[in-house]
Amino acid sequence: MHLFLEQLLNGVAQGAIYALVTLGLTLVYGILRVLHVAHAAVYTVGAYLGLLVFNTTGSLALAFAGAMAGCALLGVLIERLVYFPLLKYPPYVPLIGSIAVMLSIEELLRLVAGPYILTFPAKLPFPALHVGGFQISPTLTAVYVITALVLLVLWFITGRTEVGLAMRAASQDMPVADAMGIDSHFVVSLTFVLGSAIAAVAGVLVGIYYNQVYPTMGSVPAYKTLAIIVVGGMGSVSGAVIASLLLGIAETLLIGYANIPLPRDALAFIAMIAVLMWRREGLMGSGR
Amino acid sequence: MSAYVITIATLIVIYAIVVCGLNVIVGYAGQISLGHAAFFGIGAYTAALLATKGHFSFWGALPLVILISGLVGLLLGLPSLRVRDDFLAITTIGINFIVEAVFLYVPFFGGALGIGGIPRVMLAGIKLKGAAFLLLCLFFLAVVLAVCWWFTRSWAGLACFALREEEQAAASMGISPVRFKLTAFVLGTGMAGLGGALYAHYMRFISATDFSFPVSITLLAMLVIGGMGNLWAPLLGAVILGVLPELFRPIVDYRMLFYTGLLLLMIRFQPGGLLGEGSFLRRRLRLKPGRAAA
Amino acid sequence: MSAPLLEITGLSKTFGGLKAVDNVDMALYSGEILGLLGPNGAGKTVCFNLICGVYRPSAGRIRFDGRRIDGLAPHEVAARGIGRTFQIVKPFAALSVLENVLVARGIRRYGRFSRMWGSWRGRGEKEAAMALLERVGLAELAGRKAGLLPLGNLRRLEIARALAVGSRLVLLDESFSGLRHEEIARLEALVRRIREDGVTILLIEHNMRVTMGLCDRIVVLDHGRRIAEGTPSEIQHDPAVIEAYLGTKGKRHAA
Numbered sequence A: 001m002h003l004f005l006e007q008l009l010n011g012v013a014q015g016a017i018y019a020l021v022t023l024g025l026t027l028v029y030g031i032l033r034v035l036h037v038a039h040a041a042v043y044t045v046g047a048y049l050g051l052l053v054f055n056t057t058g059s060l061a062l063a064f065a066g067a068m069a070g071c072a073l074l075g076v077l078i079e080r081l082v083y084f085p086l087l088k089y090p091p092y093v094p095l096i097g098s099i100a101v102m103l104s105i106e107e108l109l110r111l112v113a114g115p116y117i118l119t120f121p122a123k124l125p126f127p128a129l130h131v132g133g134f135q136i137s138p139t140l141t142a143v144y145v146i147t148a149l150v151l152l153v154l155w156f157i158t159g160r161t162e163v164g165l166a167m168r169a170a171s172q173d174m175p176v177a178d179a180m181g182i183d184s185h186f187v188v189s190l191t192f193v194l195g196s197a198i199a200a201v202a203g204v205l206v207g208i209y210y211n212q213v214y215p216t217m218g219s220v221p222a223y224k225t226l227a228i229i230v231v232g233g234m235g236s237v238s239g240a241v242i243a244s245l246l247l248g249i250a251e252t253l254l255i256g257y258a259n260i261p262l263p264r265d266a267l268a269f270i271a272m273i274a275v276l277m278w279r280r281e282g283l284m285g286s287g288r
Numbered sequence B: 001m002s003a004y005v006i007t008i009a010t011l012i013v014i015y016a017i018v019v020c021g022l023n024v025i026v027g028y029a030g031q032i033s034l035g036h037a038a039f040f041g042i043g044a045y046t047a048a049l050l051a052t053k054g055h056f057s058f059w060g061a062l063p064l065v066i067l068i069s070g071l072v073g074l075l076l077g078l079p080s081l082r083v084r085d086d087f088l089a090i091t092t093i094g095i096n097f098i099v100e101a102v103f104l105y106v107p108f109f110g111g112a113l114g115i116g117g118i119p120r121v122m123l124a125g126i127k128l129k130g131a132a133f134l135l136l137c138l139f140f141l142a143v144v145l146a147v148c149w150w151f152t153r154s155w156a157g158l159a160c161f162a163l164r165e166e167e168q169a170a171a172s173m174g175i176s177p178v179r180f181k182l183t184a185f186v187l188g189t190g191m192a193g194l195g196g197a198l199y200a201h202y203m204r205f206i207s208a209t210d211f212s213f214p215v216s217i218t219l220l221a222m223l224v225i226g227g228m229g230n231l232w233a234p235l236l237g238a239v240i241l242g243v244l245p246e247l248f249r250p251i252v253d254y255r256m257l258f259y260t261g262l263l264l265l266m267i268r269f270q271p272g273g274l275l276g277e278g279s280f281l282r283r284r285l286r287l288k289p290g291r292a293a294a
Numbered sequence C: 001m002s003a004p005l006l007e008i009t010g011l012s013k014t015f016g017g018l019k020a021v022d023n024v025d026m027a028l029y030s031g032e033i034l035g036l037l038g039p040n041g042a043g044k045t046v047c048f049n050l051i052c053g054v055y056r057p058s059a060g061r062i063r064f065d066g067r068r069i070d071g072l073a074p075h076e077v078a079a080r081g082i083g084r085t086f087q088i089v090k091p092f093a094a095l096s097v098l099e100n101v102l103v104a105r106g107i108r109r110y111g112r113f114s115r116m117w118g119s120w121r122g123r124g125e126k127e128a129a130m131a132l133l134e135r136v137g138l139a140e141l142a143g144r145k146a147g148l149l150p151l152g153n154l155r156r157l158e159i160a161r162a163l164a165v166g167s168r169l170v171l172l173d174e175s176f177s178g179l180r181h182e183e184i185a186r187l188e189a190l191v192r193r194i195r196e197d198g199v200t201i202l203l204i205e206h207n208m209r210v211t212m213g214l215c216d217r218i219v220v221l222d223h224g225r226r227i228a229e230g231t232p233s234e235i236q237h238d239p240a241v242i243e244a245y246l247g248t249k250g251k252r253h254a255a
Helices: A002-032 A039-057 A060-086 A092-113 A138-160 A162-172 A174-179 A184-210 A219-232 A237-257 A264-278 B003-028 B036-052 B058-081 B085-105 B131-153 B155-165 B167-171 B177-203 B213-226 B233-247 B249-269 B280-285 C044-052 C074-079 C097-108 C123-136 C151-165 C181-196 C208-214 C232-236 C239-254
Strands: A129-131 A134-136 C006-015 C018-028 C033-037 C059-064 C082-084 C169-173 C200-204 C217-222 C225-230
Touching: A002 A039, A002 A060, A002 A134, A002 A138, A002 A162, A002 A184, A002 A219, A002 A237, A039 A060, A039 A092, A039 A184, A039 A219, A060 A092, A060 A184, A060 B249, A092 B085, A092 B213, A092 B249, A138 A162, A138 A184, A138 A237, A162 A174, A162 A184, A174 A184, A219 A237, A219 A264, A219 B085, A237 A264, A264 B085, B003 B036, B003 B131, B003 B155, B003 B177, B003 B213, B003 B233, B036 B058, B036 B085, B036 B177, B036 B213, B058 B177, B085 B213, B131 B155, B131 B177, B155 B167, B155 B177, B155 C097, B167 B177, B167 C074, B213 B233, B213 B249, B233 B249, C006 C044, C018 C033, C018 C044, C018 C059, C018 C217, C018 C225, C033 C044, C033 C208, C044 C074, C044 C082, C044 C169, C044 C200, C074 C082, C082 C151, C097 C123, C097 C151, C123 C151, C123 C181, C151 C169, C151 C181, C181 C200, C181 C208, C208 C232, C217 C232, C217 C239, C225 C232, C225 C239
Parallel strands: C033 C200, C033 C217, C082 C169, C169 C200
Antiparallel strands: A129 A134, C006 C018, C006 C059, C217 C225
């Protein structure tokens, strides 16, 4: 029972991290209908930037802030320089562009920072929680709290502010939003800023959580998150979060606890194909 | 020719065959596939298993390999048919990951060790290697190109072009989307299977990573750089992406970056590829605007 | 009168409780031009899509030449010999004008696996396709890429393709919308010529003047129901039509 609980808690943390990476992808897909594979490279850059700032300043707060700012800039650059000019072509063109960006960034990181695994020796300033004689480690607590915080802020921005209203309007119908006086290109860029900053948080968190930062840490999430947004319902934020949590838990429990000899990284795609056959609009999709 | 040149040339020709199959699916029928390496792998594994465990000769196994690759293509193509565009892209990525996982985790397929000891191809009692095997590959490339050429001139091919351009209009002209998409899928995966069989008998040792997702990206990059939908694009793309890394061998560290950077620049500034309409190559060579269909 | 070429009885289609088409009867006789008229959202397009197989009817029957075609997929309806155009034109943009018509000429090839491997590049096929282009007045543009044509020519191209598919019955989906006056007049002449060649035509139209001028008979839909049927002059003076078409339109403008 103890092991089960431990694995469950790990699964939730894994799911929370998936959610943080997937959020940006979902937001971008919702507004541009582009599969932003390069988002995972932004996440990797976030981890490296965080590590760099942390190693030079020793401040974890600055590390998060620096990574978020750098990634936001990178996200907007990708949007302006690659996606925007390619939107007039069939959807596979920006998708291939995105994959090329992703691989190029991975290569650049490998050349600049080296092909090795760097450690991220930071301690997150969170207390260990004791629940009924059971201890939740400070790192896990940090993952939970930070994810919840990010979700809360995102919910506030999209649900409670005018900018969020503009974002939702633009994702419904961009020409109409334009006609209503919304600067939709600005809104698109803002979406990238938001999504990329969240990816930076995820990158730094993962770096600390596993104490590892390496150039290809985004490869598996890059494609797994695509499966997650299908399972959650393309473009649905709540669906993406729920699907991420379920996947994190399922992966950890099935493979870590039940020891089913299943390839961990294929699970997301098996779930995705099941969803495509059985409920095509996804868990929370509107069936658009 | 040195052995080094022959090795590079053989692999280029094999990749060109596989990319021809991808061209049928993506270029002709407009069905985006990001998992073509899976079918390349299915062909290679089928050939390897038939040769090592079934003791088939290359020639005896070949029709079976193509048939099985095509059938698996049909089977995996079915769920793909229910989805379009973005979903299709993700589904085919998924197929690639799942197929690779099966190769890697099912003991029957040799697991992480892969399959070794695949015999060389025999022809008239002679073991084909080096230049002779290259000639064999060139022969198959010629066959595949002829099939592609014929496909573009056939009603089936025309139906696929129509589906690629405008599915609803095509259906209103009696073209069954399911039938023709599957036709393209089976034809394309069959060609990938042929390429896989050649690859297995050339390398004589295969493992799951030879057919992982990045390989699919490389195959697609070859097609994009050549010019999707053009008959010669697979060959041109395979030659460019096969030769350039060799030329850049002195700066081996920057090879991958060069590769991905080229793909990025190409898709950003010339999404139609080198042989696409209005490309700088066409303007430079003053080629007539190509027939869009063929 | 002889048996109708296209006969629709009790046709209904509901979308989540909303009746888009409600128990519509309609008959189309060989050699005539029948107009399907109605204000926006009256169910014309749904009705059209039911005939073409895009939607499956909730109830009712559709017979073409005595055989049931309701419930068939679009490509099966086409294979029976019913050609259609699209209100929002759908050319095969990267193919030439000639190739666009050739695709439609393949209608008798696509159904049989054994027949689809022949070449479409033969001279006979090209001549037949050119003849169709000549009929709609696009022969000089045969080599042009379809995606580059202006709207008026694309509408003609759609008609050429529809004629290749449906040598007996062609359904025209608002072929006149978005055109300039002189283009409308020329297209009207084309539709009349096609009818004189013995092709039966079902016309969905928004434009009252065009419908009144072209059609032998008109069926008027409103809120999914058939509210009137008759010759153009009968329809023009039908109080139910005036109420539905002009009355509600007036109200909508006020709202």
